[in-house]
Amino acid sequence: MKNIIRLLPLIICILAINLDLNAEDYQLQYFQDYKKEHVPFSDYIPRIRLHYQTVPHYLEDYYELYGLKLYYNENTLRRNIERLKTALQCKFRHPSMALVKIQSDGEYFKYRNLMFMHINLIIMRNHMRIASRYDQQTIHFYSAPFAKEINESLDIAEKYYTDALPYWEEAVKYANIASTVKITTDLGFIETERKSIIKGDLDFKKIINDHIGKLRKKRDKLDGMAAIQPN
Numbered sequence: 378m379k380n381i382i383r384l385l386p387l388i389i390c391i392l393a394i395n396l397d398l399n400a401e402d403y404q405l406q407y408f409q410d411y412k413k414e415h416v417p418f419s420d421y422i423p424r425i426r427l428h429y430q431t432v433p434h435y436l437e438d439y440y441e442l443y444g445l446k447l448y449y450n451e452n453t454l455r456r457n458i459e460r461l462k463t464a465l466q467c468k469f470r471h472p473s474m475a476l477v478k479i480q481s482d483g484e485y486f487k488y489r490n491l492m493f494m495h496i497n498l499i500i501m502r503n504h505m506r507i508a509s510r511y512d513q514q515t516i517h518f519y520s521a522p523f524a525k526e527i528n529e530s531l532d533i534a535e536k537y538y539t540d541a542l543p544y545w546e547e548a549v550k551y552a553n554i555a556s557t558v559k560i561t562t563d564l565g566f567i568e569t570e571r572k573s574i575i576k577g578d579l580d581f582k583k584i585i586n587d588h589i590g591k592l593r594k595k596r597d598k599l600d601g602m603a604a605i606q607p608n
Contacts, residue, residue, distance in 0.1 A: 437476055439464035440496060451510060454503045461500050465493065477563035487558040494551035494574075495567045501544035501581060505588075508537035512588070516598050524603040531596050538589050545581045549574055 433439050439460050445453065469489055472479040476492075479485045511534035513520075513527050520527060552574040561568060573579035 434467065435470045436464045436467045436492060436496075437470050437474075439467060440476075440492070443499065451507055454507050458500055458503050461496050461503075464496055481560070483558050484560050484562055487555050487560055488562055488564065490551045490555035490558075491562065491564050491567050491571060494548045494555060494571060495564075497544045497548040497551065498570060501541045501548065504537045504541035504544065505585070508534045508541070508588070510534075511537070512592060513595060516595050516602070518602075520599060521602040524599050527599055528596060531592055531599075535589060535592055538585050538592070542582065542585055545585065 433442060442460050443457050445457065469475070469492075472485050475485070475488060477488065479488060511530045513530060513534075516527070552571045555571055556575050570579070
């Protein structure tokens with residue numbers, strides 16, 4: 378019994394060392410398949426090393442998170458706007474990890490500017506989608522009793538239309554910069570957007586200002602109806 382008591386501290390130390398080793402393996406979370414007799418060296422990579430593959434860090438990572446389903450709501454639009462605004466603050470991936478094949482420094486320069494242009498366009502369009510949800514398309518003869526609520530909705534719509542304009546101006550700026558490089562990248566539809574902007578076929582400034590002008594006319598019409606509305 379005395380011998381067991383004497384050996385007890387040694388047994389405790391051995392168990393503690395074993396637990397520490399197991400804890401370290403658990404902390405690293407090795408991708409090791411113990412069923413195999415021979416494990417490839419690559420399987421010993423800890424999960425923490427794959428952080429850059431699972432957590433967005435680069436502009437392209439946030440861009441790939443963008444999505445718009447057939448049926449979407451305002452929260453989806455707001456989430457997309459925030460993700461893409463974050464993307465604009467991030468650096469690009471290494472050219473070898475770009476969304477398309479990059480073969481020269483000039484092509485990489487154009488690629489970056491095209492991505493800036495495209496992301497600004499998406500943010501602008503999402504602002505316009507939110508605005509359209511608050512924009513009363515038609516002021517009816519029976520709308521006067523709801524003038525206060527409709528005016529509040531029109532104010533929100535005008536705010537989002539106005540917020541969309543700076544992103545269009547940024548898109549035009551980057552389209553012009555990208556056009557200085559006489560190389561056609563593999564970003565097919567984005568190249569088409571750039572060409573449409575440069576040629577003037579796509580002019581969202583005119584479209585947005587037209588929406589704002591119509592919105593203000595609706596507000597004036599609504600105020601006129603409310604003024605003659607009997608108490």
